[in-house]
Amino acid sequence: MIQLFHLFKNFGANVALQDISLRIRKGEFVFVTGPSGAGKTTLLRLMFGVEKPTSGHILINGINLNRIGRKKLDLLRRKVGFVFQDFKLLTGRTVFENVALALEVRGERPSYVRKKAHLALRSVGLVKKEQSYPLQLSGGEQQRVAIARAIVNDPLVLLADEPTGNLDPDLTREIMLLFRTIHMKGTTVVVATHSRELLQETAQRQVILNRGRLIGEK
Amino acid sequence: MKLRLAPYFIRQAIQNVRKNWLVHIVGVSTMVISFLIFGAFLLLFYNVDSWIHGWGDSLSMSVYLEDGIDGTAKEKVLSLIRGIPGAHIERTITKKQAFLDLKRALGREANILDGLPRNPLPASIEVVFRPSEGNKPDPGKLRKKLETFAGVEEVQYSEEWLNRFEGLMRVFRLAGLIIGGLLGLGVLFIVTNTIKLTIYSRQEEIGIMKLVGATDWFVKTPFLIEGSIQGVVSGFLSILILYSGYIILSVKKADILGLALLDFVFIPNSYTLTIFLVSVALGLLGSFIALGRFFRI
Numbered sequence: 001m002i003q004l005f006h007l008f009k010n011f012g013a014n015v016a017l018q019d020i021s022l023r024i025r026k027g028e029f030v031f032v033t034g035p036s037g038a039g040k041t042t043l044l045r046l047m048f049g050v051e052k053p054t055s056g057h058i059l060i061n062g063i064n065l066n067r068i069g070r071k072k073l074d075l076l077r078r079k080v081g082f083v084f085q086d087f088k089l090l091t092g093r094t095v096f097e098n099v100a101l102a103l104e105v106r107g108e109r110p111s112y113v114r115k116k117a118h119l120a121l122r123s124v125g126l127v128k129k130e131q132s133y134p135l136q137l138s139g140g141e142q143q144r145v146a147i148a149r150a151i152v153n154d155p156l157v158l159l160a161d162e163p164t165g166n167l168d169p170d171l172t173r174e175i176m177l178l179f180r181t182i183h184m185k186g187t188t189v190v191v192a193t194h195s196r197e198l199l200q201e202t203a204q205r206q207v208i209l210n211r212g213r214l215i216g217e218k
Numbered sequence: 219m220k221l222r223l224a225p226y227f228i229r230q231a232i233q234n235v236r237k238n239w240l241v242h243i244v245g246v247s248t249m250v251i252s253f254l255i256f257g258a259f260l261l262l263f264y265n266v267d268s269w270i271h272g273w274g275d276s277l278s279m280s281v282y283l284e285d286g287i288d289g290t291a292k293e294k295v296l297s298l299i300r301g302i303p304g305a306h307i308e309r310t311i312t313k314k315q316a317f318l319d320l321k322r323a324l325g326r327e328a329n330i331l332d333g334l335p336r337n338p339l340p341a342s343i344e345v346v347f348r349p350s351e352g353n354k355p356d357p358g359k360l361r362k363k364l365e366t367f368a369g370v371e372e373v374q375y376s377e378e379w380l381n382r383f384e385g386l387m388r389v390f391r392l393a394g395l396i397i398g399g400l401l402g403l404g405v406l407f408i409v410t411n412t413i414k415l416t417i418y419s420r421q422e423e424i425g426i427m428k429l430v431g432a433t434d435w436f437v438k439t440p441f442l443i444e445g446s447i448q449g450v451v452s453g454f455l456s457i458l459i460l461y462s463g464y465i466i467l468s469v470k471k472a473d474i475l476g477l478a479l480l481d482f483v484f485i486p487n488s489y490t491l492t493i494f495l496v497s498v499a500l501g502l503l504g505s506f507i508a509l510g511r512f513f514r515i
Contacts, residue, residue: 050429071433078431088426092237105432107223149430 001026001157001188002047007056009042009212016042017212020056024190026156029183032192033199034209040192043209044159047190048082049073061156078106081150081187083160087142089134089149095121096130099149106153120152121145124178140171144178151182158182160191164198172198223436231443238416245412246452249497252401252408253456254463257485257493261464263387263394264485270383277347278308279360279375282340285313287369295367299345302360308344313337340371402500409504413445417508442505449501453494460485 002024009017017039024030032040045051046058049065058065063076089098100117108116121127124144134142143163150158160179164172176198183189193199199206206218235242281295299305311319316339321328361373417424424437464484 048429074428074431074433076431077429082429088429090423090426092423101427102430104223104226105427105430105436107436109222153431 001028001061002190003059005057007046007058008054009046009051010054015212017046020214022207022214024188026188027186029180029189029204030191031199031202031204031206032190032209033194033206035194037211038209039212040194040209041161044161044190044192048080048159049076078153079156081153081155081158083143083146083150083158083163085162085165087134087146089142089145091134094131094133095126095137095145098134098145099152102149102152116152120148123151123181124148139166140174143167143175147175147178151187155187157188157190160189162193163191164193164195169197227439227443230440231447234416234420234440234444235447238419241412241415242448245408245448246455248408249405249448249452250455250459252405253452253493253497254459256398256401257456257460258463259394259397260489261460261485263390264489265482266390267387268483270387277375279345279347279373281343281345281364281370282372283342284369284371285340287341291367291369295343295364295370298364298367299343304347306346306348308346311342311344313339313341316340316342402496405500406504406507409445409448409501410508412448413441413505413508416444417441438509441509442502445501445505446498447501449498452501453497456497457490457493
C-alpha cells in the first residue's frame with residue numbers, strides 16, 4: 001500500500017530524513033515512533049504529499065507521488081485521510097460542516113453528504129454535537145471530529161500525526177480504540193507518536209526513527 | 219466541474235461577502251465612483267455629440283448680397299437656391315431689416331449706431347437645408363458656385379464651425395478612451411486587492427480544504443463568484459445613481475446649465491448594458507488575477 005525508496009528530505013542545510021526505505025502492506029497498522037525531531041511528522045507529510053522529497057520515491061497504492069500533477073495529488077488525498085495533532089478544524093463551521101467539507105470537495109450530492117457525515121460522526125460518538133462549533137468542544141472531542149473528517153471518505157490509508165499528543169491518558173485510549181476500529185474495517189493506519197505509554201500497550205508494528213534515520217522495527 | 223456544486227459555490231461566495239462586508243463596501247464604493255465618473259463623461263459626450271449632429275443635420279447658410287444688387291441678379295440667386303433639393307429659403311433680409319435686427323439685438327446700446335454715416339450691413343438670404351435620405355448637400359461646393367454669381371458678396375455656412383466642433387469631439391473621444399482606460403485599470407486594481415484581502419482572511423480555511431482533497435478550481439470558484447457579485451452590485455448602483463443624477467439634472471438644467479433649449483437625454487440602453495457588463499467582467503477578471511497570484515505562491 002505504501003512504499004518508500006531511499007527517501008531523503010532536507011530543509012535547507014538541515015537534514016530531516018536520510019535514506020528511508022519502508023514498505024507498509026495493505027490493511028496494516030503501523031506506529032512511526034522516535035523522539036521529538038526524529039522526522040516522524042516529515043515522514044507523514046511526505047506520504048501525504050504536503051512535502052516533496054529531496055530525493056527518493058514514494059508510492060501510495062502504486063502511484064508515485066513524484067510523478068503526479070497537482071490535480072491528481074488533490075484527488076489522491078481523497079483516498080488518504082490525515083489526522084493532525086492540532087486538529088486543523090474550521091472554527092467558523094459547525095462540527096457537521098467540518099466533516100461534510102471532505103465530501104463536498106468531492107462534489108457529492110447533498111443527501112449523500114448528510115448521510116455520510118452523520119454516519120462518520122456517529123462512529124466517533126459525536127452525533128449530539130453536530131451543530132456545535134469546534135471551540136465549544138473539549139480537546140478529545142475536537143480530535144474525534146478530525147478523525148471523523150479523515151474517515152468520512154472511507155480512505156484506503158489513514159495517517160495520524162501525534163493524534164493523542166494533547167490528550168490525557170483516558171482520552172488517548174479512547175482515540176486509539178477508534179483507530180483500531182477503523183483498522184478492523186480494512187483501512188491501512190499509520191500513527192506517528194512519541195508516547196512510550198501508548199507503544200507499551202500495543203502489539204502493532206513499530207517503525208523507529210532517530211535523527212532522520214530508520215534505526216529499527218519492533 | 220459538476221453543475222450540482224453551483225448552489226454550494228454561490229452559498230460560499232455570499233458567506234464570504236458577509237464575512238468581509240467592510241472590505242466589499244470599500245471595494246464597491248470605489249468601483250461605483252469610478253463608473254460614475256466614466257458614466258458622467260459618457261453622458262456628457264453622448265449629449266454634446268447628439269447636439270452637434272443635430273445641428274449638422276439642419277445645416278444653415280447665409281448668402282450676403284452686394285449693395286445695389288439688381289432684381290434680376292437677386293432672382294437668379296434665389297432660383298438657384300430653390301433648385302437645390304432640401305434647401306428652404308428661411309427669409310430674405312433687406313439692408314434695412316438687417317439694420318433694424320441689429321438695433322433690436324443691441325437694445326439699450328443701440329444708440330452707438332446713430333453716428334454711422336450709412337447702413338453698413340448687407341442684405342442677405344437665410345437658407346436652411348433639411349437633407350433627406352441620400353440627399354445631403356455639399357455646402358462647400360454650393361458656396362463656391364454662389365460666390366461666382368454677380369451680386370453675391372460672401373457666403374457663410376454653419377458647418378464651418380461644426381467642423382471645428384468635430385475636431386473638439388475627436389479630442390473629447392480620445393480623452394474619454396484615456397479616462398475610461400485609466401479608470402478601468404483602477405477598478406481592476408481595486409477588485410484584485412479586495413479579493414486578495416478576502417483570500418488572505420481565509421488562508422487557513424483554504425489550506426484545510428486543500429488537505430481534504432479540494433482541487434484548485436473548487437477553492438477558486440467561490441472567489442470568482444465573489445468578484446462577479448462585486449461587479450454586479452457596482453454596475454447596478456453606478457447606473458442607478460447616474461440615472462438618478464440625470465433625472466435631477468434634467469429637472470434643474472434650465473437653472474444650472476442654461477441648457478433648457480437643448481434636449482438632454484440619458485445614454486442609450488446599449489451603453490448602460492455595456493457599463494454593467496464591463497463592471498461584471500472587471501469584477502471577474504480582478505478575482506482571476508488575485509487568485510492567479512495567490513495560487514502561484
